[in-house]
Amino acid sequence: MTEPPIGTPDQRVRVFVSSTLHELAAERWAVREAVTRLRLTPVFFEQSAQAHPPREVYRAYLAQSHLFVGVYGESYGWVAPDTTMSGLEDEYLLARELSLPRLIYVKRSATTREPRLAAMIDGIRSSADVSYREFTDPAQLRDQVEQDIAVLLTERFHQSGRTPQGEAPPSARTPLIGRETEVAALTGLLAEEGVPLVTLTGPGGVGKTRLATDLAVRLADRFPDGVRYIDLSAVSRTDLVGEAMARSLGLRTSGAGEAVEDVAAFLRSKRLLLVVDNFEQVAEAAPVVARLLRAAPRVTALVTSRAPLRIDGERVYAVAPLSSPSTSDTDPAAAAAHASVQLFVERSRAAEPGFALTEDNVDAVAEICRRLDGLPLAIELAAARVRLMRPAGILDLLDSRLSLLTSGARDLPARQRTLRDTIAWSYNLLGPEEKSLFTRLSVFTGGFDLPAARAIGGPGALDALDHLVENSLVDYAPDTSRFGMLQSIREYGMDRLDSEADGTAAHRAHADYFHDVALEAGPELNRRATRWLRRLAIDHDNVVTATYWYFDNGEYDSALAMNEAIWVYWLLHGPIEEAGRISARIHAHGDRLPDPRRSRALLADGVVALITGDYRRGRSQVEEALPLLRAASDDEGVVRAIGPLAMLAIRERDYARARGLLEEGRQVSERLDERWQISLYHSRLGLIALGEGDHDRAAGLLVTALDVAGAADAPLASIVALYSLAVNAVLREDVDAARNYLLDGLVIARDSNDLNSPSLFIAAIADASARRGDHERATRLAAAATSLRQASGTPWLAWYVPPWPGYQPVDAAAYAQARTEGATLDLDGAMSEALRD
Ligand SMILES: Nc1ncnc2c1ncn2[C@@H]1O[C@H](COP(=O)(O)OP(=O)(O)OP(=O)(O)O)[C@@H](O)[C@H]1O
Numbered sequence: 001m002t003e004p005p006i007g008t009p010d011q012r013v014r015v016f017v018s019s020t021l022h023e024l025a026a027e028r029w030a031v032r033e034a035v036t037r038l039r040l041t042p043v044f045f046e047q048s049a050q051a052h053p054p055r056e057v058y059r060a061y062l063a064q065s066h067l068f069v070g071v072y073g074e075s076y077g078w079v080a081p082d083t084t085m086s087g088l089e090d091e092y093l094l095a096r097e098l099s100l101p102r103l104i105y106v107k108r109s110a111t112t113r114e115p116r117l118a119a120m121i122d123g124i125r126s127s128a129d130v131s132y133r134e135f136t137d138p139a140q141l142r143d144q145v146e147q148d149i150a151v152l153l154t155e156r157f158h159q160s161g162r163t164p165q166g167e168a169p170p171s172a173r174t175p176l177i178g179r180e181t182e183v184a185a186l187t188g189l190l191a192e193e194g195v196p197l198v199t200l201t202g203p204g205g206v207g208k209t210r211l212a213t214d215l216a217v218r219l220a221d222r223f224p225d226g227v228r229y230i231d232l233s234a235v236s237r238t239d240l241v242g243e244a245m246a247r248s249l250g251l252r253t254s255g256a257g258e259a260v261e262d263v264a265a266f267l268r269s270k271r272l273l274l275v276v277d278n279f280e281q282v283a284e285a286a287p288v289v290a291r292l293l294r295a296a297p298r299v300t301a302l303v304t305s306r307a308p309l310r311i312d313g314e315r316v317y318a319v320a321p322l323s324s325p326s327t328s329d330t331d332p333a334a335a336a337a338h339a340s341v342q343l344f345v346e347r348s349r350a351a352e353p354g355f356a357l358t359e360d361n362v363d364a365v366a367e368i369c370r371r372l373d374g375l376p377l378a379i380e381l382a383a384a385r386v387r388l389m390r391p392a393g394i395l396d397l398l399d400s401r402l403s404l405l406t407s408g409a410r411d412l413p414a415r416q417r418t419l420r421d422t423i424a425w426s427y428n429l430l431g432p433e434e435k436s437l438f439t440r441l442s443v444f445t446g447g448f449d450l451p452a453a454r455a456i457g458g459p460g461a462l463d464a465l466d467h468l469v470e471n472s473l474v475d476y477a478p479d480t481s482r483f484g485m486l487q488s489i490r491e492y493g494m495d496r497l498d499s500e501a502d503g504t505a506a507h508r509a510h511a512d513y514f515h516d517v518a519l520e521a522g523p524e525l526n527r528r529a530t531r532w533l534r535r536l537a538i539d540h541d542n543v544v545t546a547t548y549w550y551f552d553n554g555e556y557d558s559a560l561a562m563n564e565a566i567w568v569y570w571l572l573h574g575p576i577e578e579a580g581r582i583s584a585r586i587h588a589h590g591d592r593l594p595d596p597r598r599s600r601a602l603l604a605d606g607v608v609a610l611i612t613g614d615y616r617r618g619r620s621q622v623e624e625a626l627p628l629l630r631a632a633s634d635d636e637g638v639v640r641a642i643g644p645l646a647m648l649a650i651r652e653r654d655y656a657r658a659r660g661l662l663e664e665g666r667q668v669s670e671r672l673d674e675r676w677q678i679s680l681y682h683s684r685l686g687l688i689a690l691g692e693g694d695h696d697r698a699a700g701l702l703v704t705a706l707d708v709a710g711a712a713d714a715p716l717a718s719i720v721a722l723y724s725l726a727v728n729a730v731l732r733e734d735v736d737a738a739r740n741y742l743l744d745g746l747v748i749a750r751d752s753n754d755l756n757s758p759s760l761f762i763a764a765i766a767d768a769s770a771r772r773g774d775h776e777r778a779t780r781l782a783a784a785a786t787s788l789r790q791a792s793g794t795p796w797l798a799w800y801v802p803p804w805p806g807y808q809p810v811d812a813a814a815y816a817q818a819r820t821e822g823a824t825l826d827l828d829g830a831m832s833e834a835l836r837d
C-alpha cells in the first residue's frame with residue numbers, strides 16, 4: 001500500500017525551524033513569534049505526529065519549506081539506532097541538499113557544547129552560503145530572525161524578478177473554492193491537440209485570473225518547458241504589448257526590430273503554457289497573439305479577457321459566477337454545498353475567526369450570495385464587513401444602498417453592474433480618510449510599497465491602509481511586502497479620482513515621488529548598481545507612468561531629468577526601446593525646454609540611437625549637442641557626449657581625435673569626481689593602445705581602468721575593462737588570462753543584474769575553451785550563448801568594447817550532442833559550465 005503524500009495545509013511561505021526538542025524551548029517560541037509576525041508559516045517538526053517514520057516526515061516538510069532556520073545551543077541531539085547522526089544534523093544536511101536558504105543562530109552562552117555539535121557548527125561557520133549569527137537571549141533572537149528573514153525575502157523576490165526564467169504565476173494565498181467542473185473541462189481542453197488558445201471570458205471579478213493561475217500551477221508539469229505568466233493589466237497601449245510580453249518573459253530586446261519578434265524567437269522552440277492575464281486592456285492586440293501562436297506551434301496560450309480575442313483556433317470558455325443556493329436551501333449544510341457560500345464563509349473567517357454558518361445566519365448569507373450574483377470579488381468585499389456586523393446587517397446595508405449606487409453605470413451588463421455597485425458600496429462604508437487614500441492609491445501601476453503609499457497618502461496613510469487591506473480593497477503580499485489592487489477595484493478608484501478635485505494632485509504626487517526615486521537612484525547606479533536596479537525593476541511600471549504623466553502635462557524637463565538619472569538602468573535592464581521612445585519624445589518637444597536642457601534632450605536621443613546601431617543619426621545628434629553643452633558649461637552633459645564621440649573615433653581609428661576628446665573628458669570627469677567616467681577614460685585609452693598594437697600599454701591602461709572601477713564600485717565600468725582586457729590577452733595569445741578576465745566579468749555582469757552582456761561573455765569564453773582545445777565545452781557554451789542571445793538582443797556592451805578577435809572553428813558535427821545540450825542551458829547553467837574547471 002502506498003503512503004499518502006505528506007502535505008502541509010496551506011500555500012504560504014514556510015519556514016522550517018530546526019533545533020533539539022527539549023532544549024531551547026524559549027528560543028523556539030521566539031522564532032515562532034518572529035515568523036508569524038512576518039505573516040509566514042513556521043514549520044516545526046514535532047507538530048507532525050503522523051503515521052510516517054520521522055525522517056520521512058521532516059524530509060517532506062523540509063521539501064515543502066522555503067527557508068531553513070537552525071537554532072543551536074549545547075545538545076547535538078539523539079542519534080537513533082541504525083543511524084549515524086542526529087535528526088538535528090540530518091535536517092541541516094537535507095536543507096543544504098535542497099538548497100534552502102539557511103539562517104543559523106547559535107546561543108552564545110553555551111559553554112559545554114557537545115563535541116559533535118561543536119564540530120557541526122564549525123563546518124557551518126565556514127560555509128559561504130549560510131547566514132551565521134550568535135545570540136544571547138530569546139528576545140534578541142526573535143528580532144534577529146525577523147529582520148534576517150525580512151531581508152532575505154526581499155532579496156529572494158528581487159532575484160526572481162531578475163532571472164531570465166520570467167515571471168511565475170502569482171501564487172494564491174488561499175485555496176481555490178469550487179470550480180471542479182471548470183478545472184476538469186479546461187484541463188481536458190488544454191491537453192487537446194490543435195487547441196492553441198483558450199480564452200477565459202467573463203465580467204470583472206468573476207474569477208478568471210484566479211482560475212487561470214490555479215490551472216497554470218496544476219498543469220505546469222504537463223508542459224516540458226513549464227508555464228510562463230504575463231500580466232497585461234498595467235499595459236494600456238496596444239503597441240506596447242510585445243514589449244510587455246518580452247519583459248514578463250525576462251527577455252531583453254534589442255531595440256532593432258519589433259519586440260514581438262524577440263518574443264516569437266524565444267517561444268518558437270518552446271513547449272509551454274503561456275498564461276496571459278487581463279487581455280481586455282489591449283483588446284486590439286489580438287493579432288499579436290495570433291502571430292505568436294503561428295510562430296510557436298507547440299505553445300498553448302491560456303488568456304483571460306473580459307471579451308474573446310476572436311482569432312483563429314480560439315476556444316472561448318465563459319467563466320460563470322460561483323453557484324448560489326436557491327431560496328429553498330435553508331439549512332446550513334445545503335447552503336454550504338454552494339461555492340459562493342463557501343467563499344463567503346472562508347473570507348468571513350479570515351476577517352473574524354469565530355465566524356460560522358448557523359441556522360441563524362444561513363438565510364442572510366444565502367441572500368447576500370444571490371444578491372451579489374455569486375460574483376467572487378463582490379462576495380469578498382461583503383464578507384470583509386463581518387468583523388463589524390452580522391450577515392443580516394450586511395444584507396440590510398446592501399439592500400438599502402446598493403440600489404442607490406448604480407449612478408452612471410446603467411449601461412454596463414448586469415453582472416458588471418453588480419460588481420461596480422458592490423465596490424461602490426464597500427467604498428461608501430469607508431471613513432473619509434480611507435476614502436481619500438483609496439482613490440489616491442489607484443494612481444499606482446503595478447503595485448506599491450509602504451513608503452510609496454505614505455508619499456501619496458500622507459502621514460495618516462498607515463492606519464487607513466490597514467483598513468483598506470482589512471476590507472479587501474487593497475491586497476497585501478507579505479512575501480514581497482507590496483500592496484496592490486485588483487483590476488476592477490483599481491478602475492473604480494481611478495474613475496472616482498478623475499471626478500475629484502484633488503485628482504490631479506494625486507497624479508502629481510505619484511509622478512513626483514517616482515521622479516525623486518529616479519533621481520536618488522541616479523548617482524547610485526554608477527556605483528553599486530544592484531540594489532537600485534532591482535528597486536527600479538520592481539517599480540518599472542510606476543516609473544514609466546510617472547514619465548508619461550509629465551509628458552501629458554507638458555513638463556518635459558522633469559521627464560528628462562528622470563530619464564537621465566536612470567540611464568544605466570535602461571542600459572543594463574532595458575527595454576532600450578522604452579528609453580528610445582522616451583528620449584525621442586522629449587527631444588521632439590525640445591522647444592518646451594530651457595536652453596541647455598534642450599541639448600541634453602538631443603544628446604540622450606543620440607546616445608540611444610548609437611547603442612541601438614543607428615550610427616548616422618546618433619553621431620549627428622551627439623555632435624550637434626557637444627558644442628552647445630560646452631557653451632552652456634554643462635560639465636556633466638559634456639562628459640556624456642564625449643564618451644560616445646571618442647568611441648566612434650576609436651572605431652574609425654582616428655586616434656588623434658579620440659585622444660583629444662578623451663583628454664577633455666578626463667579633465668571634466670575629475671572636476672566632477674565621476675569615478676566611473678574616469679575608469680572609462682582609461683579603458684578607452686587602452687583601446688587606442690590595443691588598436692595601435694601596443695599590448696603591454698593596453699594592459700596597463702585597462703588594469704588601471706579596472707582598479708578605478710573596482711574602487712568606485714562601478715560595475716558597468718568594470719565589465720567594460722574586463723572584457724577589453726580579455727580581448728587584449730587573446731591577441732597576446734595568453735588564453736588563460738583571457739578566460740580569467742572573462743569569468744570575472746561574467747560574474748560581475750550577472751551579479752549586477754545586467755541582463756544583456758552575459759551572452760557576450762559566454763560566447764567569448766566558448767572561444768577561449770576552443771583555443772585551449774576543449775572543443776566539447778566550447779560547443780556547449782557557444783550554443784548556450786546563442787540561445788541566450790536570441791532572447792536578449794543586442795547587448796549594450798558591444799558598443800563599449802572591441803569585437804572579439806575571430807572565433808576558432810570547431811567541428812560542430814563532431815559535437816552535435818554538446819550543442820543540443822548547450823542550447824537548453826539557462827544563464828545559471830551556462831555559468832556553471834563556464835566556471836567548471
Ligand atoms: N474559486 C475561487 N476561490 C477562491 N477565491 C476566488 C475564486 N474565484 C475568485 N476568487 C477571488 O475573487 C477575487 C476576484 O477574482 P479574479 O481576480 O480572479 O477575477 P477576474 O475575473 O480576473 O477579474 P478582472 O476581470 O477584474 O481581472 C479575487 O480576490 C480572487 O482571489
Ligand SMILES: [Mg+2]
Pocket residue numbers: 208209210277278304487
Ligand atoms: Mg483578472
